[in-house]
Amino acid sequence: MRIRVLLSLLVLLPCLLLVLGFTPGQQTSEKEAVETARYVPQVGELLSKPTVDATASYQPDLDLWQVSLEEQVSGSTVARLIVRDDSGKVTSVETSPNSRGIEYPNLSKEDAIKLASADERVRDWLSNYNGYSTDAEYDDETWTVHYRVEESGASGGIPNEDDGTKEIVRVAVDDESWELEYVHTGDQVGWQMARGEYGSYGKQANYIYVWLPLSLLFLLAFVRTDKLFSLRNLDLIVLLSFLISHGFFRAGASHEAVLLWYPPLIYLLVRTLLMGFGIGEKVETTSNFPTPVLFGLATLATILVIALNIDARVIDVGYAGVVGADRILDGAVPYGNFPDDVGTGDTYGPLNYLLYVPFVLAFGFSDEWGYLPAAHGATILAFLAGSVAMLLAGWRFSGPRGGAAMVFAWSVFPYTLYSTNNNTNDIMVATVAAIGLAAAASPIGRGAVIAAGFAIKLYPLMLGPLWLLHEGRRKAPVIDFFLGGAAVLLMSFWVLALDGNPIAGARLFFEKSIAFQGDRETPWTIYTQLPWTQMFQFPLQILLFFVALTVALIPHRRTVRRLAAFSAALVIGFQLTTNYWFYPYVTWFEPFVFLALLTATNEKTALDGDDQRATNDGPLHALGERVLGRWLSRD
Numbered sequence: 001m002r003i004r005v006l007l008s009l010l011v012l013l014p015c016l017l018l019v020l021g022f023t024p025g026q027q028t029s030e031k032e033a034v035e036t037a038r039y040v041p042q043v044g045e046l047l048s049k050p051t052v053d054a055t056a057s058y059q060p061d062l063d064l065w066q067v068s069l070e071e072q073v074s075g076s077t078v079a080r081l082i083v084r085d086d087s088g089k090v091t092s093v094e095t096s097p098n099s100r101g102i103e104y105p106n107l108s109k110e111d112a113i114k115l116a117s118a119d120e121r122v123r124d125w126l127s128n129y130n131g132y133s134t135d136a137e138y139d140d141e142t143w144t145v146h147y148r149v150e151e152s153g154a155s156g157g158i159p160n161e162d163d164g165t166k167e168i169v170r171v172a173v174d175d176e177s178w179e180l181e182y183v184h185t186g187d188q189v190g191w192q193m194a195r196g197e198y199g200s201y202g203k204q205a206n207y208i209y210v211w212l213p214l215s216l217l218f219l220l221a222f223v224r225t226d227k228l229f230s231l232r233n234l235d236l237i238v239l240l241s242f243l244i245s246h247g248f249f250r251a252g253a254s255h256e257a258v259l260l261w262y263p264p265l266i267y268l269l270v271r272t273l274l275m276g277f278g279i280g281e282k283v284e285t286t287s288n289f290p291t292p293v294l295f296g297l298a299t300l301a302t303i304l305v306i307a308l309n310i311d312a313r314v315i316d317v318g319y320a321g322v323v324g325a326d327r328i329l330d331g332a333v334p335y336g337n338f339p340d341d342v343g344t345g346d347t348y349g350p351l352n353y354l355l356y357v358p359f360v361l362a363f364g365f366s367d368e369w370g371y372l373p374a375a376h377g378a379t380i381l382a383f384l385a386g387s388v389a390m391l392l393a394g395w396r397f398s399g400p401r402g403g404a405a406m407v408f409a410w411s412v413f414p415y416t417l418y419s420t421n422n423n424t425n426d427i428m429v430a431t432v433a434a435i436g437l438a439a440a441a442s443p444i445g446r447g448a449v450i451a452a453g454f455a456i457k458l459y460p461l462m463l464g465p466l467w468l469l470h471e472g473r474r475k476a477p478v479i480d481f482f483l484g485g486a487a488v489l490l491m492s493f494w495v496l497a498l499d500g501n502p503i504a505g506a507r508l509f510f511e512k513s514i515a516f517q518g519d520r521e522t523p524w525t526i527y528t529q530l531p532w533t534q535m536f537q538f539p540l541q542i543l544l545f546f547v548a549l550t551v552a553l554i555p556h557r558r559t560v561r562r563l564a565a566f567s568a569a570l571v572i573g574f575q576l577t578t579n580y581w582f583y584p585y586v587t588w589f590e591p592f593v594f595l596a597l598l599t600a601t602n603e604k605t606a607l608d609g610d611d612q613r614a615t616n617d618g619p620l621h622a623l624g625e626r627v628l629g630r631w632l633s634r635d
Contacts, residue, residue: 116180275596379423429587564591
């Protein structure tokens with residue numbers, strides 16, 4: 001029985017195969033259908049474009065292939081056709097009307113990625129990661145290739161919080177020449193300032209034939225030739241050592257640049273903090289140059305700073321100042337009303353924008369980010385005001401020689417030039433610090449200066465307790481301090497009521513400035529470059545708060561030099577604990593450091609002696625009395 005069934009199956013199997021062979025079914029593959037379509041002239045021409053892909057789908061009920069051609073970049077379907085499965089005949093060829101108007105790249109996405117991946121810099125950077133993904137996009141005859149890894153954190157690329165990835169490399173490939181236009185790695189991907197574009201920030205201040213002569217001149221004016229191994233010479237070396245970090249910054253090595261600006265900051269913090277407590281506060285000499293030479297060189301340096309500023313560019317901070325002034329002139333609260341190209345420019349105090357108002361009135365504003373003469377005017381005036389303030393502070397506490405040394409240091413030090421050439425508000429807050437030193441003997445002046453610093457760049461508020469109690473806890477100076485501060489605050493924060501709702505304006509100010517700055521994440525700090533240091537950031541901020549209270553409450557002997565030293569220490573401590581630092585920030589503590597470290601000890605004035613003497617027996621007061629006496633004697 002079984003044998004009979006097997007024989008029957010053997011007889012029927014060939015018949016079954018014969019029947020199935022004539023049954024309709026798929027006889028052509030997808031690849032064959034696309035190749036068949038390629039022989040159609042207009043279709044073949046389109047398929048010769050690197051970014052045109054063809055896909056085919058089989059329709060079993062009709063026994064045919066529907067072939068569709070799509071251009072990758074535009075996402076447009078440029079042609080459709082039908083290929084018969086049994087005969088391979090092509091029918092119903094339709095090309096899109098706009099297929100002729102599409103810009104077809106010379107490279108495909110895959111080819112662009114291959115060219116980018118062949119670059120040695122890209123390979124070296126990617127070798128630090130176990131795996132990565134790639135993507136590319138085309139625009140304006142350029143392919144932009146992106147490399148991403150599964151990683152978070154603000155340094156080393158641009159993090160994407162939505163998918164948990166970070167873009168670590170970006171490459172631009174020219175579609176015509178197939179050459180790489182740029183290769184950005186790590187922090188360079190998201191931050192222009194990390195790309196080492198020479199002169200992009202500070203322009204001529206970056207050129208060695210500018211900053212090196214200024215640095216040497218600064219060094220020669222103050223170096224101790226009689227004792228090379230001295231604290232004074234170490235101070236000078238440290239002040240100029242920011243140039244080492246800056247060299248890496250100019251080369252696009254942001255990691256090394258960030259780490260190397262911390263040693264001089266830490267040294268200056270410790271040095272000025274100890275000086276504030278009287279340790280190492282004696283300064284033997286002011287300058288090696290005669291007073292007329294100091295004045296002459298300061299004048300030449302001033303001319304140089306102004307001349308180079310006229311040719312410098314304005315970065316986003318200066319542009320924001322002009323925009324804010326324009327908004328105020330339009331009767332609008334500046335916060336929350338900034339254009340997209342400087343959307344986070346409303347992060348400063350209202351006085352910052354008010355200071356630009358006269359210059360916008362004088363020079364106008366084109367509503368575009370260009371040369372911005374108003375920003376140049378504000379910067380130049382701030383620089384000149386700082387020069388005068390440093391002259392007065394030095395003269396008042398250390399005589400004509402001290403005044404000449406202070407204005408010389410301010411004008412010649414390379415980071416004053418760097419700050420002015422960026423046209424940022426850093427030179428403005430530095431000028432406020434210089435004015436504060438000149439007015440240190442006046443409690444009203446001290447209060448006004450602290451309020452002005454806060455109304456420009458927020459952080460000077462931390463100096464409030466120190467400057468409030470500079471003359472002790474006597475009632476009259478404390479009241480005068482608050483009166484001076486209140487006057488400046490009223491003259492600044494009235495802009496929050498421009499929209500008729502001061503409460504809403506105050507809320508906007510807090511959200512856009514204080515809250516934004518507190519949550520800001522950047523690669524320009526050790527806490528992102530070395531993530532393991534983040535555990536120390538908050539404790540250090542708490543420690544800084546207690547240090548600010550300590551230096552305000554504990555010291556019994558208070559002099560202007562110690563006030564300057566403590567102020568420098570607190571400002572530097574603040575910079576060491578925040579999420580952002582940039583080289584113009586050196587100017588924040590310049591006036592304090594210069595007066596504390598570079599002027600010779602003078603116990604006859606408030607610099608190192610009784611603070612009250614500055615009010616009655618200062619050099620300027622004595623000069624005024626002599627002039628007044630001569631005038632009276634003529635009568």
